Amino acid sequence: AQLVESGGGLVQAGGSLRLSCSVSGLTLGDFTMGWFRQPPGKEREFVAATTRSGEYTDYADSVKGRFTISRDNARNTVSLQMHSVKPEDTSLYYCAAQRPSKWSTRRWDEMYAYWGQGTQVTVSS
Numbered sequence: 079a080q081l082v083e084s085g086g087g088l089v090q091a092g093g094s095l096r097l098s099c100s101v102s103g104l105t106l107g108d109f110t111m112g113w114f115r116q117p118p119g120k121e122r123e124f125v126a127a128t129t130r131s132g133e134y135t136d137y138a139d140s141v142k143g144r145f146t147i148s149r150d151n152a153r154n155t156v157s158l159q160m161h162s163v164k165p166e167d168t169s170l171y172y173c174a175a176q177r178p179s180k181w182s183t184r185r186w187d188e189m190y191a192y193w194g195q196g197t198q199v200t201v202s203s
Contacts (some may be wrong), residue, residue, distance in 0.1 A: 079103035079192045081173050086197030089163055093201075097158040099173030099194060107131070107151040110176040113158045114187055115169035116196075125171070126158060127184040136184055140166075165203045170196040 085097040097113070112127040126147040128135045135147050146159040156173055176184065177191035 081194035083173055083194040083197035086199045088200045091203050095160045099156040101154045106154050110179045111156045112174050115171045117169045122187055124185040163201045165201045168201050170198050172196045
């Protein structure tokens, strides 16, 4: 399986950015998908997740109301729309596929078997 993130870059505080994750080598609809991030000098943290069908989503409190996760199983893509970004959103962002797919453990990074290489998001103040 291969997960490739794109869309990162430098953005001003208050701006928007859309991250994409292109998935190959697995059937996307079989997996809960998540976005995680790792700020400089800190541990990786949960950002958002979506069920296999995309019917349900979950967000970290720090991004709720500003970020939206979505998926297109037919096109094998998962996206993270980011609005009203803040300097504290500066991180390396990863998409990941959970295996086994279990919604109750969606926030635990150790439950995700497949990871992309990450895309850097830098928010300037």
